Structures are given as C-alpha cells and as structure tokens.
Amino acid sequence: MASVSVEAVRKRYGALEVVHGIDIAIPDGEFVVLVGPSGCGKSTLLRMIAGLEEISGGIVRIGERVVNEIPSKDRDIAMVFQNYALYPHMTVRENMGFSLKLRKADRDTIGERVKRASEILGLDALLDRYPKQLSGGQRQRVAMGRAIVRNPQVFLFDEPLSNLDAKLRVQMRTEIKALHQQLKTTSIYVTHDQIEAMTMADRIVVMHDGIVEQIGTPLELYDRPANLFVAGFIGSPAINLIRGTLRRDAARSWVSTDAGIDLPLNGNIIGQDGQAVVYGIRPEHLSPSDSQGLPVTVGVVEPTGASTFVYADLSGAQICGVFSERHGFNPGGKMHLMPQLDRVHLFDSATGRRLSA
Incomplete structure (x- = not known):
C-alpha cells in the first residue's frame, strides 16, 4: 500500500x-x-x-x-x-x-x-x-x-x-x-x-x-x-437556494427577498448589511408550522414510504421539504415551513463563497 x-x-x-x-x-x-x-x-x-x-x-x-x-x-x-x-x-x-x-x-x-x-x-x-x-x-x-x-x-x-x-x-x-x-x-x-x-x-x-x-x-x-x-451538488434532494439581500440591525439579521419575504437567520453570519446573498436550507431542515416561518403554497407531494417530499412555492421561488412524519399535505394548500436556524447556510451572491461562520 x-x-x-x-x-x-x-x-x-x-x-x-x-x-x-x-x-x-x-x-x-x-x-x-x-x-x-x-x-x-x-x-x-x-x-x-x-x-x-x-x-x-x-x-x-x-x-x-x-x-x-x-x-x-x-x-x-x-x-x-x-x-x-x-x-x-x-x-x-x-x-x-x-x-x-x-x-x-x-x-x-x-x-x-x-x-x-x-x-x-x-x-x-x-x-x-x-x-x-x-x-x-x-x-x-x-x-x-x-x-x-x-x-x-x-x-x-x-x-x-x-x-x-x-x-x-x-x-x-x-x-x-x-x-x-x-x-x-x-x-x-x-x-x-x-x-x-x-x-x-x-x-x-x-x-x-x-x-x-x-x-x-x-x-x-x-x-x-x-x-x-x-452546496447544490452534495445532497439529495438538493438544497433550497433563495436569492435575497442581507439585512442587519442591532438586534438581529435576516434575508429579505425581492418578493418581500423575510428569511430568518441566527447571529452566526459575517456578511454586510445590503449585501446580495443566497439563503440555503436543506429540505430535511424545514418543519411544518401552523403560523411561523416561510409562507408557502403546496405544489407536488411525493410519498416515498419512509418520508414525504413536498415541493412548494414561496412567492415565486420553488422549495422542497422532506418530512418523516405523515402530515395531510394537499396540493394547493397553504402552510408555513420553519427553518432550523442553526442549519441555515448563507452565501455571497457574487462569488458564491460561504458567509456563515
């Protein structure tokens, strides 16, 4: 050897x-x-x-x-x-x-x-x-x-x-x-x-x-x-990538999309306020919620047995969630998806480089 x-x-x-x-x-x-x-x-x-x-x-x-x-x-x-x-x-x-x-x-x-x-x-x-x-x-x-x-x-x-x-x-x-x-x-x-x-x-x-x-x-x-x-090559289904602008104030950080949706972040971010970014969250790191998180419209539902893939629309951006629990997802229905904030990835839109510390 x-x-x-x-x-x-x-x-x-x-x-x-x-x-x-x-x-x-x-x-x-x-x-x-x-x-x-x-x-x-x-x-x-x-x-x-x-x-x-x-x-x-x-x-x-x-x-x-x-x-x-x-x-x-x-x-x-x-x-x-x-x-x-x-x-x-x-x-x-x-x-x-x-x-x-x-x-x-x-x-x-x-x-x-x-x-x-x-x-x-x-x-x-x-x-x-x-x-x-x-x-x-x-x-x-x-x-x-x-x-x-x-x-x-x-x-x-x-x-x-x-x-x-x-x-x-x-x-x-x-x-x-x-x-x-x-x-x-x-x-x-x-x-x-x-x-x-x-x-x-x-x-x-x-x-x-x-x-x-x-x-x-x-x-x-x-x-x-x-x-x-x-990020996009490794993982199946692929990571959700949503373009927006990084916003920061004294209390918190978030990403604002062109459609006016605010995507939550934790404090572990090194970008600058106003910077063009890409917000990444893997499908298995989204959880169904009654009223908190990202407001989506359910599109295609794919049950695989062990888990269910849900493809949804977030104000024009297509995202996917993977859930091991069995929920009553209905195409056309409204729901919220809450991201696990410690699993969010943030990338610079111009260079593609990671911004999460």
Whole structure:
C-alpha cells in the first residue's frame, strides 16, 4: 500500500487546459472519491494517476516515487473500469489470473491469489464459468477480483457501477466499501453520483471545470459546503437556494427577498448589511408550522414510504421539504415551513463563497 500525492497537476490538449493545477494528498489506506458533473476533469485526473494520460504539468507521486515518466504497468496500480473488459473466451478463473500469467508468475502463486480473491468476493462457485454466463454484478466482481490478485499499492475505480441497475448499484457500492475495509488498500474512486460519494468515501474531492472546489469528509461537505456549487451538488434532494439581500440591525439579521419575504437567520453570519446573498436550507431542515416561518403554497407531494417530499412555492421561488412524519399535505394548500436556524447556510451572491461562520 502507498500514499498518493497530486501536486499542481495540469492537463492540456493543445491550447485547451482542462485540469488546472490540482493538489490532492491521499494518505496510505484512504478511500477517496472524485465527484463532479460530466466534463469536470475527474476521469482525466484518474487516468493521469494511472499513467493512461500524459501529464502536462505538475507531479504525481505514488508512495515516495514520482511516476510522471513511469509506464502504467510499472506503477503498481490496478484499475477497475466502467466496462468490465473481461475476455469472453476465458473462464472466471483464467480472467482473474491472466495479469499474473503475463508477469510470468508461477502456477501455485496464481492459484493461491485467485483463490483468495474469489473467497473475498464470493466467486468460488463461478470460477469455471465464462463471462456470458454471469450477471452484470457477477462480472463486476470478476473485474474487481482481477484487480485484487495483483496485490497493488493503489486501486483506481473509474465509474465501475454505471452499467448496473439501481438495486445492484446499492449492493455493489456496499461490497466495494466492505472490500476496502478488509484490504485497507489506498483507493481512488471516480463517480458523478453524489450518493455513491457520500456513502463510500473517507474523503470526497468535489471537482468542477477542472478545479477542486472542496475536499472533506462526506459530512463536512454536507454540513459546511464551502460555496454554492458544493452546496447544490452534495445532497439529495438538493438544497433550497433563495436569492435575497442581507439585512442587519442591532438586534438581529435576516434575508429579505425581492418578493418581500423575510428569511430568518441566527447571529452566526459575517456578511454586510445590503449585501446580495443566497439563503440555503436543506429540505430535511424545514418543519411544518401552523403560523411561523416561510409562507408557502403546496405544489407536488411525493410519498416515498419512509418520508414525504413536498415541493412548494414561496412567492415565486420553488422549495422542497422532506418530512418523516405523515402530515395531510394537499396540493394547493397553504402552510408555513420553519427553518432550523442553526442549519441555515448563507452565501455571497457574487462569488458564491460561504458567509456563515
């Protein structure tokens, strides 16, 4: 196992720069997820770490070695792709051991490592099957097994669950996390799915337009997003964001919207009176109230069983509330939603930066 260090790494295609001087330090044994929308540079960064893309600037270290000029096959990494890339004419056993065979490992070593990986992944009964005889989830396990037998210093995952159905994705992300907890191998995982990132990562790297917006644990990013992009990207349903103007007097602070609605704040605010701001409150941090809070008109009600999603109109702004209790919400009905003031996020409208202390 080894640490991974990315220092001022850039990627250019001609005059177009798509990764802009990224710095990330990943300690030995950590599970880090690179997350962001399509085109943000996360897969390009992963491929530079893997040696599949040339680095235009900066340094990549695996352990103490600078690997910029080291071929991919000599970096002691193993990669699991979105495409399983299994050889159709080989059995599961042969697919898993093929990389060791190419390295001229002896038969006993190959057999021992394949046996260990198959036990970890529950593939013992499938070793003599061919890929066409496997389900999607079983094929993904074989792809992971092929990586495990190499006993690498670093695992790299490039959206490995994208081809699976929703139920199997949930199962497989649990299995990958359990696998990491067992092997303790440094792992870097790329996904555009923030739920995968939140549930699997020790730390998350949120990327956007080739830069890192924020690095932190899942709950750090959720509870204290550094800017509007992170706040809007992390969390499902998405955070409610309402534009307005910060108002302060000697006694209190609040946000006034263009529609004349006053949004309450606690005293933990560092903005200036008259500043254009964005008021953020997550759906689960709103509570139904008879007469206090934000006056809304109920629009769409979505019961999910464990909770109910309510989409409502706040004088032209659309907001969402999530409630575990079962209330009699009626489309078109009037109600109030009271925000938990210690859970309110405030952002500068011009820069997007967080204003909450």
